[in-house]
């Protein structure tokens with residue numbers, strides 16, 4: 378299945394150099410439309426080979442060849458020309474098929490109803506006139522097939538016509554499910570990407586403020602409901618302004634990244650870490666009383682103090698952090714109270730000389 382979806386992805390991205398965009402956009406829809414139309418014609422060709430209708434087989438083969446020429450335009454970067462060529466080519470194909478080969482009863486000409494959708498999806502705004510021509514031409518083509526083309530096929534027998542309808546129906550179903558599957562998987566991917574953007578701090582790669590506060594709400598609600606302990610810690614880098622001023626802003630960014638990664642890898646797996654803002658981080662500790670929180674944070678502080686963060690110029694930047702901790706107690710009503718208490722404890726840690734862990738206490 379993975380191999381199959383990778384192949385579909387490769388086809389969708391044919392002729393497109395920028396593969397960073399996960400969403401389905403108009404260049405890929407042109408590729409997809411070509412693939413579906415050409416394979417549809419090829420499938421019909423197989424049917425006619427099977428019933429030995431050689432004139433139609435030749436016609437289908439020539440059509441596939443012309444279609445491939447249009448597809449090549451997209452691969453070569455002439456996206457707009459290729460996009461416009463496809464529906465006009467298909468209108469011609471459907472008209473000739475209905476008039477000279479398989480008749481209007483095949484209902485193949487109903488495919489013209491797809492052109493307006495196609496043109497409004499892939500044609501650029503500047504091609505609005507082409508959209509109108511296409512819709513007009515598609516409608517005229519449809520009515521010509523419906524009212525003027527011979528109803529039954531000149532070449533195909535009524536028995537073969539029934540088989541042809543069943544065959545076309547099955548292929549259409551398979552294509553429709555393919556398209557649905559593709560659209561849904563693209564939507565899921567796009568949603569995941571948006572979720573990632575909304576929850577991750579770009580600089581450090583850990584959760585951002587929004588995400589870590591959402592985690593804090595979850596953990597706080599779970600602990601209050603189950604009568605369990607939980608603790609919050611606010612970690613603030615000491616004299617970070619001085620680090621920026623002395624070693625430069627890039628070195629400051631490097632320090633933020635390294636400290637964040639150190640905390641993320643060293644902390645307990647159940648803890649939630651996020652960047653609270655600037656040079657401040659929050660750690661939410663579920664099922665953790667104040668003593669255990671203090672031990673964990675003391676270990677964290679010592680770890681960060683031992684870090685050897687080296688700038689591009691080979692200078693080792695000394696880094697320490699101050700940490701404030703608070704835990705939920707029986708009369709805590711809101712998670713913001715715990716956070717504000719941790720902030721007060723942090724203030725105390727800074728006041729007492731930094732590079733230390735302080736726990737909130739009402740006394």
Ligand SMILES: Nc1nc2c(ncn2[C@@H]2O[C@H](COP(=O)(O)OP(=O)(O)OP(=O)(O)O)[C@@H](O)[C@H]2O)c(=O)[nH]1
Pocket residue numbers: 580613614615616617618619621625626627628629630633654655656727731
């Ligand atoms: N490099 C870098 N600096 C940042 C970023 N966000 C905030 N800062 C800087 O962090 C510094 C924080 O300075 P202060 O709030 O004075 O705190 P401090 O210098 O760490 O002092 P104390 O907290 O009292 O130890 C400011 O100079 C901000 O410009 C960032 O994303 N990258």
